[in-house]
Amino acid sequence: MIRLRGLTRHFQAGEQRVVGLDALQLDIHAGDYLAVMGPSGSGKSTLLNILGLLDAPDAGEYWLDGVATAALSEARRAELRSRTIGFVFQSYHLIPRLTALENIELPMLLAGIEPNLRRRRSGELVERLGLGDRLSHRPGELSGGQRQRVAIARAMVMQPALLLADEPTGNLDSRAGGEVIALLEELNDDGLTLVLVTHDAEHAARARRQLRLRDGRIVDEALLEPA
């Protein structure tokens, strides 16, 4: 599903040139459950941003579903972000003036999906994520775990094939964090490709495939046989 070849990304921090990714090679298959670990500055988030088409590499190739993404127009990238890729952030990124339901439906709004279908899709997800009684609340009135579940619902509502999660449990206590991870794994069981960036070795250990990054390179890779 994803093929990365020689992926390189540098950042300019004042005088210094900081390495984000250094000639990274990686293949991710449909339905994979991949955990990416590493110290801060190792390139985890850069990798995720490039996978999510939020950022573009300086050099190297990124093939998504057989398409070379470097050649895509901005409009086409936006469409892929809308329909193929879901994103979950550490700090949720919910729009505070919208209710939980409005936040969840926002991607469908942007995609021009009609209200009936919107209600049906969000309804199914909401039930599955156990958010039924919190829908009319604004993010400020929700707990961290609830907010992250709303964010996951928003990421899943366009039924993407790929879910990118950038330290989704970073702001949560262990119980809420465990629930979120369980939820993501459940979605992965249904066929969703899941890339999880995390600091938490315990969470990472549950992934079938684990990567460790340092200075923009893969320094260790482990593959678990499905239990």
Next chain:
Amino acid sequence: MRLVDTLALWLGALRGHGSRSAMLLLAVAIGVLAVVLLTGLGEGARSFLLSEFSLLGRNTLIILPGRNETTGGMPPITGMAPRDLTLQDARAVGRLPHVWRVAPLQAGQVQVSVDNRSREALVLGSTRDFFAIRQLELAHGQALPELDPGQAEAVCVIGARLRRELFGARPALGQWLRAGDRRFRVVGILAERGESFGMDVADMLIIPVASAQALFNREGLLRVFVEVQGPAFMAISRQQILSTLQARHEGKEDVTLISQDSMLAAFGDILGVLNLAVAGIAAIGLLVAGILIMNVTWISVSQRTAEIGLLKTIGATAGQVRLLFLGEALLLALAGALGGVLCAEALLWLARAALHVPLYAPWWARLGSLSLALCCALLFAWLPASRAAAMAPVMALRPAGGLS
């Protein structure tokens, strides 16, 4: 994106930033209010003056004694002429081929009294034709009788307010009043009409011209009203009147002729320019509101970078992001402009009710200020909205501020 959803997003964003929206709304409303109100006042003053001058009639010329040397200025309203304008001059003009009616006018302030009630009033001496030329209507009785202009008679027509002040509730028709050292019998009472050409007809007393000459002990006429047979004869009549009077005045061209058209042209030009200047000043106010829109949109974009980044992450195109920010600015401008127009109309309505002056904002001012407000919003919001649209999602997402 569906139109309804776009609209809902705009409204949601405006509600979500209530005080900022209100501030912008107010700025635009005041700008538009200024344009509509000021042009309304200007246009009202203009149409008021024009209607006053229109009462002169398109067929009417006024002969004033004295020659205005400098062209373009106002003719002398009163003033000493080298040679008087006489009743014989008026008669001579009346015999000209295209002249229909002539009304000589003599005027002065005189003490008018009935029993022990007394007041100073403007007394006009003229003929029956004066009523027709000046379109004076009578509420009761009749106009001055058809007399030879040289013939004095002790009758008068009085204005409505003068009648009230002199006679109170008593009937006035057929009663006698004293003006200066003479007595006149009231044969007619003028209808209320308000100001006319700088004179309040409600306070006037009109007597035969020969009586006025005797009352004021003055031969020379203040002016002579001439009505020609039609607008087409204005130019030729003007020539004929000038040459006739020149011949009668020993070859001296010592009268001034004014017509409605010349007055209208002079005043219309001045007021038109004034109006444009006022509208221009008001438009600058609107422009200032536009710059405020730009600033606020800019701040809004800066504060909402995280939101923009998020929108892009979940699949918004650059065009959609621009549309969202532009739409907010346009919606605000539209609401503000409509509010401003409504306020201005309400104020003009109040002014009309209180002052009885026809203050109406012209259509071009309403539409112009509305579209100017929208253009300003579009123009000034374009830059910040484009900045938002062009933002790389990863850059926009970096500061997570503004989202929860």
